[in-house]
Amino acid sequence: MRDAAPSGLPSTHTPAPHGGDQALARTLLNDEGLPADRVLPLLETARSTGQPLADLVLAAQAVPEAALARAHARLTGWTVIDPTMDRPDARLIDRIGAARCLADGVLPWRSIxxxxxxxxxxxxxxxxxxxxLEAGLGPVRPLLATEGDIERALLALRGKALDRAARTSVAPAESCRDWGGLRLWSVLTGLAAALLASLILFPLALLWLATAWAIATLALATMLRAAAAFAALRRQPPDPPPPAIARLPVVSVMVALYHEADIAPRLVRRLGRIDYPSDLLDILLVVEEDDHVTRAALRRAQLPATMRVIVVxxxxxxxxxxxLNHALAACRGSLVxxxxxxxxxxxxxxxxxxxxxxxxxERxxxxxxxLDFYNPHTNWLSRCFTIDYAMWFRIILPGMxxxxxxxxxxxTTVFFRRHILEQLGAWDAHNVTEDADLGMRLARHGYRTEVIASTTMEEANCRTIPWIRQRSRWLKGYMMTYAVHMRRPRQLLHQLGWRKFLGFQIFFATTLSQFLLAPVLWSFWAVPLGLPHPVAGQLPPALQLATFTVFLSTEAVLLAVGVMALRLTPNRINPLWVPxxxxxxxxxxxxxxxxxxxLVTRPFWWDKTHHGLFDPAEPAPPGQT
Structure with missing residues (x-):
């Protein structure tokens, strides 16, 4: 390295001039030749909202980034560089952290x-x-570069390392990233061969086994639903008044966006209604590097000071x-x-x-x-989806x-103590139901989750094919989560204890079995229709009565929980929709x-759900549950 700063680089740091918006406006008008009718309204917006004029100018696409950099250079006397042509020293980036540099739009360039x-x-x-910067780098001096050049330079130098860290943050024993390979295919081939042989040699025995398992898991699912309903609806003593908070914490909120060009402006407006102190609210809009459509929409949305874009x-x-793993390193809050x-x-x-x-x-x-929906009356599917969510979030989860x-x-609408989230490695990047997996890992490591009675309204997926695609992703993730956590059953039992271990088994076994074996249960509709059934007709009277009792109890509990859940939601849906x-x-x-x-052919494929199709008007701010 050279001992002196080369020509054009400042030898001392001159602070950025205060009241710079007016000076910047004059520079844009006089030196860059921008028309007054484009600059002055933006200056007035900057005065009224507190947003920097530079951000508004870029959002309005009033001037190219390079021209804005030249204007800043005239005002400060700082040198403009192009880090994509004159590469930075990557070791300096590592001293700050590439994720932090990317989040703050800062680029350590050279040490001289x-x-x-x-x-x-x-x-x-x-x-x-x-x-x-001084804490990590020692004495520093400023340079100017465009945001685009800073971002491109950082991603070119450290993009692969950032991607690798985000993909491997969870311990291998608790991650599904090694799913697949020759061993899986060997197991699946063996199971498929055994199933085919059973179908050929012992079809009736296989049907009896499937029927017994379907009925048993149906009974367990009904008991879990009933127990959760009793627990959730049981009157609880009121919480004592919370202790006074001496100092409010910074809260970071992450929103992952992918191909969301139409919804970005609405998202900005909705999150802008949050009434937490703006200087303590840190909203990260997380977007993929190659998602140019969403990134362009966010640039046009004129983000407030509480929001910033994080490029993955x-x-x-x-x-x-x-x-989310990538963006977590850029969060500023102790709560996420x-x-x-x-x-x-x-x-x-x-x-x-x-x-x-x-x-x-702390535990x-x-x-x-x-979660609830702001479009429950779009069609029959949205009504059923609303009832489904009402049962899950207002009765089943609180009961569990x-x-x-x-x-x-x-x-979504899930919040963590950040240091605990980081301690667990955050999310498994390969699990397409990362939320359910993280809930299990929290429990395994001795932490608790509570349901808080505050509602977020979202859009019900009310088209049949997209609904099936979304639900298939959730169920694929459930299958993966169950398989990963059952790698070492004894260790899982030791970590969870008997109560949580049995709850884990019942929840996942009944959820997956009831969907996969649904046709076996549907076949029993042949009995009241007077049609022959290969199993029902062979059952002893006592087992026939037991089976009938399970079916009747299931219907009664489903209807009762559905009606009770509807009474707890602000959406007014006729209870006759429950059947x-x-x-x-x-x-x-x-x-x-x-x-x-x-799960076999595309285990890590994320079947994207598109939103904004059935939301013609802005939803009213949600009330409390």
Whole structure:
């Protein structure tokens, strides 16, 4: 390295000029020749909203990035560089952390004469980041580069390393990333051969076995649903007043976006309603490097100061958990939450989450919010989906929590203590139901999840084929999660204890079995229709009565829980829609066969659900549950 700064580089740091928006506006008008009718309205917006004029100019595409960099250079006297042509020293990036550099839009460039030169896109950003930069790099001096050049340079130098870290954050023993290979195919080939032989040699015995298992798991599922309903609806003593919070924490919220060009502006408006103090709210919009459509939409959306875009380096694996793992390193908060692209959370939700975490011991590592829909009346499928979600989030999940069972998380409106999330390796990037998997890993390591009575409204998937595709992804993830955690059953039992272990077995075994073996149970409709049935007609009277009791109890519990759940949701749906679930659940059987096939052929493929199709109007802010 040279001992002196080359010509054109500053030898001392001159702070960015204060009140720079007006000076920047004059420079854009006089030196870049922008018309006044384009600059002055943006300057007025900057004054009224507090957003930097530079951000507004770029969002409005009023000037190219290079021209804005030249304007900043005229005001500050700093040098503009192109790091894509004059490559930075990657070792300096590692001292700050590539993820942090990417999140803050800062690029350590070269170390010359004991001083590190650091490029930023906006002068104000350098002053804000100066303490962090000096802590990691020692004496620093500023340079200017466009945001696009900084991002491209960082991804070119450290994109592969960032991708690898996001894919392998979970311990191998608790990850599904090694799923597949010759061993799996050998096992599946053996099972397929045994099943085919049984069908040929012992078809009736196989049918008897499938029927017995289907009825047994149906009985267990009914008992779990009934027990959860009793626990959830049992009156609880009121919580004591929460202790006063001396200092509110910073809360980071991540939203993974992929091909969401139409929903991005609405997302910005909905999350903008959150009433937590803006200086303590850190919203990360996480987007893939090659998703140019969504990135362009976010640039046009004029993001407020609480929101920033995090670019995920390109990689062969395109899953939500991989993107979240990457963005987690860029979070600034001690609490971390997840929303989906179409979510409209209650305005006071973050405040209530902070209060609940403050009132609970460290062992409560996760809070799961309640999900509901803002388009429940679109068609019959949206009504059934609403009833399904109402039963799950308002009765089954709270009941499982009160029964002391491990909770499979939802993929949105879920909040964590960040240090515990990082301790567990965050999300398994290869699991397409990363939320359920993380819920089990939290329980395995001795942590608890609680359901918080705050609602997020989202869009019901109300088209048949997309619904099947979405549900198949969830069921594929359930299959994968069960297989991963059952690699060492004794260790799982030791970690969970008998109660949670049995709950884990019942939940996953009944959920998957009921969908996969649904046709076996449907066949019993032949009996009341007077048609012959190869099993029912051979059962002794006592077993016939027991089977009839299981079927009747299942219907009664399903109807009762469905009606009770509807009373707890703000959506006004006639209870007579509850019996329509008999036409709704068969779609899940189709989804389960798709899931089983993909578990073998495409285990890590993320079947993307598209949103924004049935949302013509902005939903009203949700109330409390």
């Amino acid at each position: 004469g004991g001083v590190t030169f650091v490029a930023v896109a906006h002068p104000r950003r350098f002053d804000t980041l100066l303490p962090m 380096p390109d990689g062969g694996l395109k899953t939500k958990p991989r993107a 939450g997840i929303y989906d692209a179409e979510d409209a959370p209650a305005p006071d939700q973050i405040t209530r989450v902070v209060e609940r975490f403050h009132a609970r011991p 409560v590592a996760c809070l799961q919010g309640v 929590e009160r029964l002391g069972l491990a909770i499979p998380l939802g993929g 329509m679930l008999h036409l709704y659940f068969p779609l899940g059987a189709l989804a389960s066969y798709k899931a089983a096939w993909e």
